[in-house]
Amino acid sequence: xxxxYYQNLEKGAEPGRPRGILLRIFPLAxxxxxAVFLTQLPLELFKDRANYLTYAAYSDIIFERYSAxxxxxTIANEPLxxxxxxxxxxxMYPDNVVRVFIFVxxxxxxWQLLRRDPRHALWMITFLLSPQVIKNHIIHLRQxxxxxxxxxxxxxxxxxxxxxxxxxxxxxxxxFVFICVIGLGVWALKLARLSPRMQLVSLLFGFMIIGATIExxxxxVGARQVYVYNEAELDISGIGFAFWGVIFLLFLSAxxxxxxxxxxxxxxxxFYLAVYFLTPLSGRIFESGMFLVFLAGLSLWGWRxxxxxxxxxxxTATGYWMRLGEPxxxxxxx
Numbered sequence: 514x515x516x517x518y519y520q521n522l523e524k525g526a527e528p529g530r531p532r533g534i535l536l537r538i539f540p541l542a543x544x545x546x547x548a549v550f551l552t553q554l555p556l557e558l559f560k561d562r563a564n565y566l567t568y569a570a571y572s573d574i575i576f577e578r579y580s581a582x583x584x585x586x587t588i589a590n591e592p593l594x595x596x597x598x599x600x601x602x603x604x605m606y607p608d609n610v611v612r613v614f615i616f617v618x619x620x621x622x623x624w625q626l627l628r629r630d631p632r633h634a635l636w637m638i639t640f641l642l643s644p645q646v647i648k649n650h651i652i653h654l655r656q657x658x659x660x661x662x663x664x665x666x667x668x669x670x671x672x673x674x675x676x677x678x679x680x681x682x683x684x685x686x687x688x689f690v691f692i693c694v695i696g697l698g699v700w701a702l703k704l705a706r707l708s709p710r711m712q713l714v715s716l717l718f719g720f721m722i723i724g725a726t727i728e729x730x731x732x733x734v735g736a737r738q739v740y741v742y743n744e745a746e747l748d749i750s751g752i753g754f755a756f757w758g759v760i761f762l763l764f765l766s767a768x769x770x771x772x773x774x775x776x777x778x779x780x781x782x783x784f785y786l787a788v789y790f791l792t793p794l795s796g797r798i799f800e801s802g803m804f805l806v807f808l809a810g811l812s813l814w815g816w817r818x819x820x821x822x823x824x825x826x827x828x829t830a831t832g833y834w835m836r837l838g839e840p841x842x843x844x845x846x847x
Contacts (some may be wrong), residue, residue: 517634538626547641548620553614558845560652562611569607572598593684594655611654615839618661619650625664626804636822640807643829644843645800646834651844653800657685659686660801667805688794688801691723695784695802699776709772716780717787724788724795732784754789755794756828757806760821761786764809767817778802791803 525654544834553664556562572595579590601610628638640646649657650667659682666678683687698719702712764771764779781802788795836842 524796538633540624540631543627543634543638544620544624547623548650549614551619551647552616554651556608556611558841560844560846561654562652565611565614565654566607568595568598569602569610572596572602588684589687591685591687593657593681594658594686597658597685609705614654614658615650618654618657621661622646622649622657622664622804625661625668629668630811636811639826639829640804643825644832645803648844649800651841653797654799656686656688659683659689660804663689663692663801664804668738687797691784691798692781692802694723695780696777699780703776709769709776712776712837713772713779713783717783718788720784721791723784724791727788727792727794754786756824757782757799758786760806760810760847763813763817763821767813771813775809777810778805782806 534793556566561825576587576592576595576599579592579595580587597614598610601613605613623637623641626641627634630637649660662678663682665678666675666682669675669678679689679693683693695716698716699712702715707715761779761782764775764782781799785795785799809824810825811818813821833842839845840847
């Protein structure tokens with residue numbers, strides 16, 4: 514096989530054969546179906562929907578309450594999310610506002626993933642249907658909106674669009690602040706010309722400091738999350754830690770070339786593991802960057818790629834199996 518053959522495969526087509534019409538329209542068709550299906554699910558049967566209806570109806574009042582705490586409190590409490598709710602409320606009823614926040618992010622997230630590399634469509638769909646991802650379009654709607662904007666930025670082809678949209682996502686859901694901080698840390702360490710393994714050691718040290726102080730810092734700036742999670746118990750079942758710990762070792766075994774190319778994604782995974790036992794926020798932050806880890810896993814070669822995909826499929830299937838008997842696989846209310 515020639516180098517040209519593989520170059521054409523990277524473009525999604527075999528040599529001398531134009532991309533089929535199905536390959537071109539599938540990402541759009543599936544994304545519309547995925548978004549419409551989720552949007553048509555009954556609003557009242559899922560967790561946290563009453564909260565989102567409240568945001569849709571009263572975000573202007575909520576914004577005034579946060580802004581009374583000063584500039585830092587305003588920025589820390591996701592002002593763009595409140596603005597979007599207030600703007601949409603001017604032209605539609607609250608229930609339709611919620612449906613917009615289901616449809617648009619679900620469409621954008623699935624469309625961006627599938628159009629990036631249709632050859633991996635089956636695995637992309639597995640990812641989109643996994644409990645950790647699909648719940649962003651069922652119960653964690655604000656995070657889903659933030660994720661769609663962040664992905665638009667991350668996959669943008671121009672630097673200013675990347676910086677702008679990834680920064681905007683921080684004003685929709687605060688978890689993206691940490692993803693951006695991770696990205697800035699990786700960028701700074703690369704400028705320092707440290708080896709990938711030294712970068713990782715430095716980042717892990719910084720991550721543990723962040724994990725130990727995150728709730729204190731959130732309280733200082735008046736972020737609402739500190740009140741939401743202050744009484745939350747740490748999720749120390751260990752299942753997620755064990756699974757992603759294995760993936761961490763798998764990535765680590767792929768060599769410095771892989772780590773150098775995927776250090777941002779690898780660092781998101783390292784952050785999750787470093788703060789897992791330190792803060793209940795670890796899972797929510799990781800979910801905002803999990804697509805980075807998944808894309809990095811797809812770039813593995815040989816047995817490592819097969820091991821990653823097989824393990825992820827098993828992890829997804831196990832996640833649903835453990836939810837059997839719960840309303841709407843744990844996303845609904847009794």
